[in-house]
Amino acid sequence: MDIAGVLASLVDCRVRVGLDTVLVESKRPDPSMLERTRSALAREGRAEEVAVESQLTQVLNIRARYGGEDLAAVSDAAGLTPSDLVELHYGTTWVVAMIGFAPGFGYLRPEDDNPLWSLIERRPSPRERVPAGSIAVAAGMSAVYPHDMPGGWQVIGHTDVRLFDAARSAGPSILRTGDRVRFTPAAAGEL
Amino acid sequence: MTSLRVVSVGLATLQDAGRDGYQADGVPLAGAFDAHSYRQACLLMSGSDSLSLPAFEILGGRLEMVADAPVEVAVTGDGWLSVDGGPAATDTVHLLPPGRPVLVERVGPGPSYLAVSGLQAPITLGSCATDTFSGLGPPVVVAGDAFSVLAGQPRAGIFLRPRSRGVRRELRIISHLGSVGVGLDEFEPSPFLEQMWTVHSIARSGVRLRVSEAEQLVPVPDLLQVKSGPTLAGAIQLAPSGEAIILGPDGAVTGGYPTIGVIISADVCDVSRLSAGDRIAFRAVSVPWAAREWAAQQVALATALVDPALI
Numbered sequence: 001m002d003i004a005g006v007l008a009s010l011v012d013c014r015v016r017v018g019l020d021t022v023l024v025e026s027k028r029p030d031p032s033m034l035e036r037t038r039s040a041l042a043r044e045g046r047a048e049e050v051a052v053e054s055q056l057t058q059v060l061n062i063r064a065r066y067g068g069e070d071l072a073a074v075s076d077a078a079g080l081t082p083s084d085l086v087e088l089h090y091g092t093t094w095v096v097a098m099i100g101f102a103p104g105f106g107y108l109r110p111e112d113d114n115p116l117w118s119l120i121e122r123r124p125s126p127r128e129r130v131p132a133g134s135i136a137v138a139a140g141m142s143a144v145y146p147h148d149m150p151g152g153w154q155v156i157g158h159t160d161v162r163l164f165d166a167a168r169s170a171g172p173s174i175l176r177t178g179d180r181v182r183f184t185p186a187a188a189g190e191l
Numbered sequence: 192m193t194s195l196r197v198v199s200v201g202l203a204t205l206q207d208a209g210r211d212g213y214q215a216d217g218v219p220l221a222g223a224f225d226a227h228s229y230r231q232a233c234l235l236m237s238g239s240d241s242l243s244l245p246a247f248e249i250l251g252g253r254l255e256m257v258a259d260a261p262v263e264v265a266v267t268g269d270g271w272l273s274v275d276g277g278p279a280a281t282d283t284v285h286l287l288p289p290g291r292p293v294l295v296e297r298v299g300p301g302p303s304y305l306a307v308s309g310l311q312a313p314i315t316l317g318s319c320a321t322d323t324f325s326g327l328g329p330p331v332v333v334a335g336d337a338f339s340v341l342a343g344q345p346r347a348g349i350f351l352r353p354r355s356r357g358v359r360r361e362l363r364i365i366s367h368l369g370s371v372g373v374g375l376d377e378f379e380p381s382p383f384l385e386q387m388w389t390v391h392s393i394a395r396s397g398v399r400l401r402v403s404e405a406e407q408l409v410p411v412p413d414l415l416q417v418k419s420g421p422t423l424a425g426a427i428q429l430a431p432s433g434e435a436i437i438l439g440p441d442g443a444v445t446g447g448y449p450t451i452g453v454i455i456s457a458d459v460c461d462v463s464r465l466s467a468g469d470r471i472a473f474r475a476v477s478v479p480w481a482a483r484e485w486a487a488q489q490v491a492l493a494t495a496l497v498d499p500a501l502i
Contacts, residue, residue: 016215018420018445025423034478099217100419100445103325107419146217147326164216166315166327173216 017177018098019107057178062144064090064135064183068155070123074137077120086185088116089135089156094142094181099173104146104164106175117141126152133159135183146173157183193260193340195307198292201252203332204321205312206304208243209440213316219441220424221320221328223248224395225301227460227492228268231351232306234496235265235284240489245312245319247305247332250395253296254305254332261286262340263308263347264293269464270303271296283350284308300358301464309341323395324441351495359461360469363476363484364427364452380451381475382409383429390469391434396442398462400435400471407433422446425454425462427473437462455481457488 013033014025024037066086075085094108101107110117118140127150130136134145136153143153146164163174175181206229209222223229223246230240237244247254249270265284266272272279275291281303287293295305312319313329321328366384386408388400411433422428426438428448437454438446439462452473454462465471476484 014212014214016421019418021418021420023421023423028482030478098419098421098445099215100421101217102444103213103217103219103327105217171216172213172218172316177215 059180061182061184062159062161063186064157064159065186066157068157070154071156074120074154090183090185096175096177096179104173108142122152195258195338195340197334197336198255199334200254200332202250203247203254205245206248206320207245209320210316210318219444221322221440224463225460229304231267232304236306236308245310249297249303255292255294260289265306266295268303269301271298284346286347300466309343311339322441349498358464360471361474362458363455364473366452366475384473388471390465395439397439398437417449419445419447425459426450427452457484
């Protein structure tokens with residue numbers, strides 16, 4: 001049985017997906033569940049792809065104003081000019097690999113697995129406050145900060161989209177695991 | 192409507208059973224740190240331990256409140272209680288006369304819970320819990336805060352059969368988890384679980400444990416990192432510094448350290464009753480064992496309630 005089938009067969013379970021792991025919570029644990037899940041995972045590829053197979057995923061467009069304070073340093077690390085790095089960022093389709101760290105914080109993986117993003121590390125020391133809407137990259141991934149919060153990722157742009165709203169009826173997090181995200185650069189006159 | 196006002200407070204927050212169901216949105220569960228004592232409070236106030244009623248969790252100092260009409264109150268957990276100026280039994284529902292103080296003082300080691308029959312609290316994502324990590328839910332309780340109380344069925348006199356509850360310094364865990372080996376083929380968690388750990392600090396986000404150099408059985412591998420993944424309260428994560436962190440209700444959505452074990456559901460509530468300096472050990476048990484312990488605890492909880500009117 002594949003992982004989607006195994007997960008679907010786990011009655012009364014909650015499944016949460018990580019970058020490399022799956023967490024299965026159940027009020028009535030069955031020891032064989034762990035083994036079945038583990039062996040199915042070992043046979044399959046990415047957890048996030050298989051776990052969301054049966055769900056409806058969406059493609060989100062996020063309007064971005066590029067030019068964050070770390071853009072120059074990030075471009076240097078990647079060996080690109082700032083404008084080439086920006087172009088690469090909005091030219092990439094990103095996949096929501098996991099939601100975590102903070103409410104609505106999506107870990108966005110480049111769909112094409114371009115290793116260039118892995119050259120960009122976290123800042124040597126985190127900022128005490130990264131404004132909500134900051135578009136950032138680090139450790140092979142991208143993210144949009146859903147709140148004003150501390151953070152160590154490198155900021156390369158900003159959006160007005162708010163990714164977390166506790167009052168939203170469709171669920172508080174705009175991003176769902178498995179969703180695709182595209183960034184659309186705002187024209188200079190729109191700033 | 193009755194108003195309940197805070198006269199003085201140390202460190203207290205509103206808690207309930209937490210934001211169950213929003214963890215995939217990155218929302219911590221939050222909710223009562225000592226879920227066992229909290230559920231005792233729900234049982235006293237409603238006759239059911241499955242309701243998610245608001246209660247004040249007192250983590251430090253005292254909480255003194257006054258209402259402008261009679262209300263019913265009960266305190267569970269490790270607290271000292273005074274009602275209307277005189278000492279009163281915990282684990283018992285009391286009638287508080289209007290204008291008279293109810294005073295709860297934390298005596299430790301764990302939190303205490305003050306439940307008030309009919310207490311109203313603002314709900315965010317299905318819960319009134321204050322989440323100290325993400326800021327969801329109401330702010331921490333401060334002097335002058337006022338809460339609405341609705342009248343309910345009288346319950347004064349109902350109590351819980353006394354049951355001794357020592358501090359558990361041997362926490363039972365499930366080990367052999369999938370996430371341990373990610374990128375760490377040579378990494379074997381059991382020597383870490385066999386060490387004696389000393390509690391360094393305790394907070395709703397997590398309990399930090401350290402091990403003395405003399406008692407360290409194995410060094411922490413240099414490249415101890417895993418890809419971030421979902422976690423839950425009670426998960427034990429091993430940090431590169433050699434510190435272990437037992438995740439608490441506010442610190443448990445995802446984590447980037449390897450999870451070396453998970454405390455069984457029956458013992459997770461005991462984590463809140465540890466104190467800095469306590470020496471603790473872990474003991475691995477099987478999943479069926481953990482399920483039996485949980486079931487036994489639920490039966491013991493539900494059968495402890497005594498309603499003198501029914502005797």
